[in-house]
Amino acid sequence: MIIGLGLRAEKYNTLDDLENITRRVIPKFTNEESIEFGCRINNAHIVELALNDTNLEDLPKSIGNLKYLKKLDLSGNKFKSVPFNIWPLKNLKEINMERNPLEKDSRELKKNSIPIILEYCQNNASIQLFASHDMNDFEPYKIAQFIKFLENQEKIYKVVHFERDLAGSIKNFMRYQIKTYLPNHK
Secondary structure (H helix, E strand, C coil): CCCCCCCCHHHHHHHHHHHHHHCCCCCEECCCCCCCCEEEEECCEEEEEECCCCCCCCCCHHHHHCCCCCEEECCCCCCCCCCHHHCCCCCCCEEECCCCCCCHHHHHHCCCCHHHHHHHHHHHCCEEEEECCCHHHCCCCCHHHHHHHHHCCCCEEEEEEHHHHCCCCHHHHHHHHHHHHCCCCC
């Protein structure tokens, strides 16, 4: 983990995730020179990320933490489609996916503007849901059937049903969630 660049913990976590899947240390730059591989940091934000030629097939969900990212280079990898989890990158101005074995739909998609690409990604990204309810609502609102319906939806990545999945372990679940989203919390 890099210390002293002013990055927030969730951005370090994203870089750690990327280093784990690329199996390479990602160099960090603060100057304006051209980046072949690595990331550029400006005002404590990652604004450019070059992950070219690393055999990537997908990006971690944490890529969405890089809200100030303007330029993303994914050239020379193994992407078959534009990674849907880039949709939160609203400041993205440029994405390079050359030299990837993109399927026809993604080859056509990348010809569009970045806002259209991000909207497409958002519309096709998977969703993680947390479901909870008052026990008095369980039968009248058919909560069990609703949870089962949600779990069978292709676009939904994961459904956590509080009363079923977390009974007796809510403290551990919340501790993990708080640690995940608030890394300095113990």
